[in-house]
Amino acid sequence: MIQLYQPLNFMGMVYREIKQAIIDIEKMFAVLSRKPEVEDRAGAKPLAVEAGTVRFEDVKFAYDPARPILKGLNFEVPAGKTVAIVGPSGAGKSTISRLLFRLYDVSGGRILIDGQDIRSVTQTSLRAAIGMVPQDTVLFNDTIRYNIRYGRWDATDAEVEEAAKTAQIDAFIKASPKGYDTEVGERGLKLSGGEKQRVAIARTVLKAPPILVLDEATSALDSHTEHEIQGALERVAQNRTSLVIAHRLSTIVGADEIIVLDQGRIAERGTHSQLLAAGGLYASMWNRQREAEEARERLALIGDDD
Numbered sequence: 001m002i003q004l005y006q007p008l009n010f011m012g013m014v015y016r017e018i019k020q021a022i023i024d025i026e027k028m029f030a031v032l033s034r035k036p037e038v039e040d041r042a043g044a045k046p047l048a049v050e051a052g053t054v055r056f057e058d059v060k061f062a063y064d065p066a067r068p069i070l071k072g073l074n075f076e077v078p079a080g081k082t083v084a085i086v087g088p089s090g091a092g093k094s095t096i097s098r099l100l101f102r103l104y105d106v107s108g109g110r111i112l113i114d115g116q117d118i119r120s121v122t123q124t125s126l127r128a129a130i131g132m133v134p135q136d137t138v139l140f141n142d143t144i145r146y147n148i149r150y151g152r153w154d155a156t157d158a159e160v161e162e163a164a165k166t167a168q169i170d171a172f173i174k175a176s177p178k179g180y181d182t183e184v185g186e187r188g189l190k191l192s193g194g195e196k197q198r199v200a201i202a203r204t205v206l207k208a209p210p211i212l213v214l215d216e217a218t219s220a221l222d223s224h225t226e227h228e229i230q231g232a233l234e235r236v237a238q239n240r241t242s243l244v245i246a247h248r249l250s251t252i253v254g255a256d257e258i259i260v261l262d263q264g265r266i267a268e269r270g271t272h273s274q275l276l277a278a279g280g281l282y283a284s285m286w287n288r289q290r291e292a293e294e295a296r297e298r299l300a301l302i303g304d305d306d
């Protein structure tokens with residue numbers, strides 16, 4: 001019986017591997033056949049990053065011409081500083097990060113990095129200069145080591161582990177029996193939204209780009225996870241030009257400037273304490289989030305009493 005079982009088991013494994021490979025190839029063709037939204041201009045030059053200053057000049061954008069999303073934005077992220085974008089859902093915050101990464105071209109105005117219009121440089125050089133930590137990180141059906149090394153293929157195992165430590169995900173990985181060789185995804189380790197985001201942070205640490213764009217996950221995180229991500233981000237944002245699209249105001253209290261976006265326009269701007277003192281939209285968002293957090297904590301305490 002065992003003699004029969006082993007080859008059958010092996011054939012089953014081969015079948016599953018082939019099926020997965022076919023699914024991966026189908027996904028790849030679906031991506032490749034999509035018409036690119038942006039193309040390199042003839043004679044586009046590589047981006048020359050010096051200090052890493054990002055400027056939005058009267059930036060306008062619409063996915064659908066009938067419905068403008070950004071209606072003339074002006075702001076600068078000075079080299080090495082952190083600017084946070086906050087605002088109600090649908091205000092256009094994530095759109096700003098997509099435009100900087102040039103997934104779409106602006107409909108009006110321009111975006112400059114160290115004085116160069118991002119439409120005049122090659123997309124490869126632009127994307128090499130920006131570390132993007134998206135809301136939802138795509139992970140490959142491979143080991144966790146492979147998934148982190150994606151940030152820089154020539155990184156050594158020691159560098160991969162160092163990056164994971166900075167992203168505060170190293171202890172979690174080591175708790176798994178196969179450690180860094182654990183398979184991720186359907187066949188292995190399942191990662192939560194917060195853990196995936198820390199893998200993305202580890203990739204960015206390896207990539208070490210001059211500019212960092214973080215699009216915070218919308219999903220509510222427990223306060224321990226939030227604290228860990230916060231620590232990881234502070235380390236990776238140090239001395240980098242950072243644009244943070246924030247959904248939880250508690251994570252951006254220390255930003256050099258906070259921009260409050262409302263219906264595609266800048267409604268308020270300033271530091272956390274300036275905006276609180278102004279008593280406007282930011283202050284009311286802050287108070288609402290604090291009340292929601294306190295209510296959650298009270299519920300958790302009641303749960304502990306049971």
Ligand code: ATP
Nearest residue numbers: 063064069088089090091092093094095096218247
């Ligand atoms: P949230 O806080 O909910 O993430 P946001 O401020 O980041 O919201 P965006 O994701 O920038 O908002 O979206 C702004 C508006 O653009 C929304 O009304 C959204 O429905 C619309 N939108 C976003 N992506 C697309 C798209 N690919 N095509 C058409 N409309 C889109």
